[in-house]
Amino acid sequence: MAVSLRESVQLVSDPRNLDASVEEVFRLMLGVNCWRVPGPIVQEQESVTAVVGFGGVLSGACVFKSGSSTAIRIAAHMTGMEFSEVDDTVKDGIGELCNMLAGAWKGKVPELAANCGLSVPAVITGRDYHLHVQAPEFKLDHAYRFDDASFAVTIICDGLQ
Amino acid sequence: MREIRTLIVDDSSVMRKIVERSLRQAGLDQMVVYEACNGAEGLDVLKSKNVDLILSDINMPSMDGLEFLRQIRAQNLAQGVPVVMITTESSEEHVKQAIMAGARGYIRKPFTAEQVKERVLPLVNAA
Numbered sequence: 314m315a316v317s318l319r320e321s322v323q324l325v326s327d328p329r330n331l332d333a334s335v336e337e338v339f340r341l342m343l344g345v346n347c348w349r350v351p352g353p354i355v356q357e358q359e360s361v362t363a364v365v366g367f368g369g370v371l372s373g374a375c376v377f378k379s380g381s382s383t384a385i386r387i388a389a390h391m392t393g394m395e396f397s398e399v400d401d402t403v404k405d406g407i408g409e410l411c412n413m414l415a416g417a418w419k420g421k422v423p424e425l426a427a428n429c430g431l432s433v434p435a436v437i438t439g440r441d442y443h444l445h446v447q448a449p450e451f452k453l454d455h456a457y458r459f460d461d462a463s464f465a466v467t468i469i470c471d472g473l474q
Numbered sequence: 475m476r477e478i479r480t481l482i483v484d485d486s487s488v489m490r491k492i493v494e495r496s497l498r499q500a501g502l503d504q505m506v507v508y509e510a511c512n513g514a515e516g517l518d519v520l521k522s523k524n525v526d527l528i529l530s531d532i533n534m535p536s537m538d539g540l541e542f543l544r545q546i547r548a549q550n551l552a553q554g555v556p557v558v559m560i561t562t563e564s565s566e567e568h569v570k571q572a573i574m575a576g577a578r579g580y581i582r583k584p585f586t587a588e589q590v591k592e593r594v595l596p597l598v599n600a601a
Contacts, residue, residue, distance in 0.1 A: 341584035392491050406488040413583045416562025427565035431533055433485065
């Protein structure tokens, strides 16, 4: 029988799944506690955004965004290394972080875990850019803090079978 | 503990560093590490190096981890060497596919060094 998530959309779009996923990834891979806060995140001149796509019974994306200094701190926590700028290793780290966030989130719903794949991460750096998604089925757009840094994680679903 | 030759296959250089660090924290401090960024590169390493342990991601460009596993068997490479998958894919179906393809262990990302120790050390000690 074909799997359908249409009847499970409330379960799939439950914001607590995203919060639990973010907290788990940051605790296990960075060793820091983070918590959800009212948005928006603290803006920096330069920002780093990672995108991991979903395909299968759910199509959409997981988007991670932070300022560049926050991205550097995250990469330092992940690797134990020091960085003075957003270099290729920092970008790789943020991409992998987004990959783990996407995987942890989709793992919260068994039908999604088994029937939805992840793309390889794409990482964008720069200033003054905005991500626009046309008419999503649903969108979860949360801001979080760890120490004195903030970041945003967005789940966009543009199609649900 | 004897020197362990380990192949880590993941398209993320950061994740390869994290896996190596976790293995050393787990007690494998006498370790030589080879790295590959996808399954095809992993096969190239195995054709020229003897290893005692392989850890591989599943979702990678060029050749994913499951195909890498199948090719290890098909090409008679690294015979008897335990392969542990380290991946974001968490469904029972993915675990089953990996085990059927020849994986001896499965670690879901995100993970702790303790989880790596629990899943990997018994395989290394049994060899």
